[in-house]
Amino acid sequence: MKKFTVLDLLDLDLKDNNSLNLACIGGRAGLSREITVPDLNRPGLELSGFFDNFAFQRIQIFGRGETAYLEKLRKENETSSLEHMFTHPFPCCIFTHGLSPDECFMNIAENAKCPVLQTDLPTSNFSTRLIWALSNIFAPRQLIHGVLVEVFGIGVLIMGESGVGKSEIALELIERSHRLIADDAVEIKCVGGNILMGSGANPVISHHMEIRGLGIINITHLFGVGAIRDKKQIQLIVQLEEWDTEKEYDRLGSQDNTMQLLEVKVPALTIPVKPGRNIPIIIETAAMNERLKKLGYHSAKEFDENVLKWLESENARRVYFQKNVTF
Amino acid sequence: MMTKEIIIKNRAGIHARPAALIVQTANKYDSQIYLEKDSDRINGKSIMGIITLGAAYNSRINIIAEGADEKEAVEAIAKLFENKFEEE
Numbered sequence: 089m090k091k092f093t094v095l096d097l098l099d100l101d102l103k104d105n106n107s108l109n110l111a112c113i114g115g116r117a118g119l120s121r122e123i124t125v126p127d128l129n130r131p132g133l134e135l136s137g138f139f140d141n142f143a144f145q146r147i148q149i150f151g152r153g154e155t156a157y158l159e160k161l162r163k164e165n166e167t168s169s170l171e172h173m174f175t176h177p178f179p180c181c182i183f184t185h186g187l188s189p190d191e192c193f194m195n196i197a198e199n200a201k202c203p204v205l206q207t208d209l210p211t212s213n214f215s216t217r218l219i220w221a222l223s224n225i226f227a228p229r230q231l232i233h234g235v236l237v238e239v240f241g242i243g244v245l246i247m248g249e250s251g252v253g254k255s256e257i258a259l260e261l262i263e264r265s266h267r268l269i270a271d272d273a274v275e276i277k278c279v280g281g282n283i284l285m286g287s288g289a290n291p292v293i294s295h296h297m298e299i300r301g302l303g304i305i306n307i308t309h310l311f312g313v314g315a316i317r318d319k320k321q322i323q324l325i326v327q328l329e330e331w332d333t334e335k336e337y338d339r340l341g342s343q344d345n346t347m348q349l350l351e352v353k354v355p356a357l358t359i360p361v362k363p364g365r366n367i368p369i370i371i372e373t374a375a376m377n378e379r380l381k382k383l384g385y386h387s388a389k390e391f392d393e394n395v396l397k398w399l400e401s402e403n404a405r406r407v408y409f410q411k412n413v414t415f
Numbered sequence: 416m417m418t419k420e421i422i423i424k425n426r427a428g429i430h431a432r433p434a435a436l437i438v439q440t441a442n443k444y445d446s447q448i449y450l451e452k453d454s455d456r457i458n459g460k461s462i463m464g465i466i467t468l469g470a471a472y473n474s475r476i477n478i479i480a481e482g483a484d485e486k487e488a489v490e491a492i493a494k495l496f497e498n499k500f501e502e503e
Binding site: 090231233250251271272273288289290293296297298304 | 431442453455456457458460461462463464466467469
């Protein structure tokens with residue numbers, strides 16, 4: 089993975105209601121320091137001189153309490169613990185509530201080449217946003233060959249060999265007013281350990297498709313903004329393959345198959361492709377069926393249960409029609 | 416499996432035309448062909464995939480092929496890179 093530095097943190101392009109509002113107020117020489125863990129630390133104990141188990145890999149957050157304590161230390165001219173703290177190579181310190189440290193603190197930070205950042209957000213909001221942003225950045229990621237579309241609100245990842253017709257199928261789905269997230273190269277991220285988020289690998293070239301015979305087309309311009317989406321959770325994987333007469337395909341659907349991507353299990357289907365089979369409609373139906381399952385209706389299982397019940401009642405009825413039975 | 420590391424020598428990097436050339440060449444072979452940059456691995460038979468790699472001038476790329484004609488496939492694609500895609 090590419091290094092993630094304090095400068096990258098400052099440059100992070102987050103949407104308005106997630107932005108970190110960070111500005112650098114000192115220690116610019118250390119902006120290339122690397123952030124290695126998606127976590128933060130409030131250095132209360134360290135300021136009072138206790139350094140056992142100091143989590144110096146983490147970003148250090150100075151809220152109102154810490155800043156007030158710094159003020160007390162300055163009045164007492166007691167800077168030894170602060171100086172000791174800055175001998176550790178932590179990535180940066182961040183002051184919340186728009187607080188600014190005093191000159192003495194800035195000098196120590198400047199000498200240690202440690203960046204000092206400031207945000208106008210309250211500590212609690214800032215920590216939540218920072219942890220969220222960092223865990224997204226440090227989430228396990230992978231590039232996958234496939235097409236990600238949103239069909240009836242379900243994120244469907246279409247996979248399969250090149251030439252099997254993934255893009256054409258996605259195009260038909262877009263035509264039927266579903267949405268394209270990414271074509272050919274889908275970046276998937278495991279967020280929070282249980283959610284698979286898919287998006288285009290690069291915002292500059294996303295929402296374009298390559299269709300054999302047409303070349304590269306721009307989906308946003310052709311079908312409008314309603315036909316695209318930036319990211320979507322992957323809730324169903326459809327594996328397309330050439331129809332293999334030797335292979336047994338699922339005919340009942342009573343077994344729930346899953347596929348594991350980045351250690352997250354996602355419901356998966358294998359759909360054989362053959363000329364004349366209308367795959368987009370099959371995918372639409374699969375997506376609706378998946379929604380139905382989420383609502384608690386499992387068509388295949390219920391069907392099977394009903395058949396069993398019916399057979400049982402038939403069995404019970406038959407007794408009465410048999411000859412030579414005495415009650 | 417065959418792997419070959421190459422460095423991109425044409426100034427413009429891999430834009431649409433070189434990507435199309437790579438795909439055209441890759442499609443002539445039955446082997447599975449992948450291009451790898453940093454930790455990203457994409458299918459060498461997909462134009463959008465190859466462009467997504469964002470392979471600029473001087474970046475390192477691994478050509479990987481797996482299958483019956485892997486050796487020929489890797490050589491043929493590496494040759495495209497060496498010839499700078501007949502651009503310069």
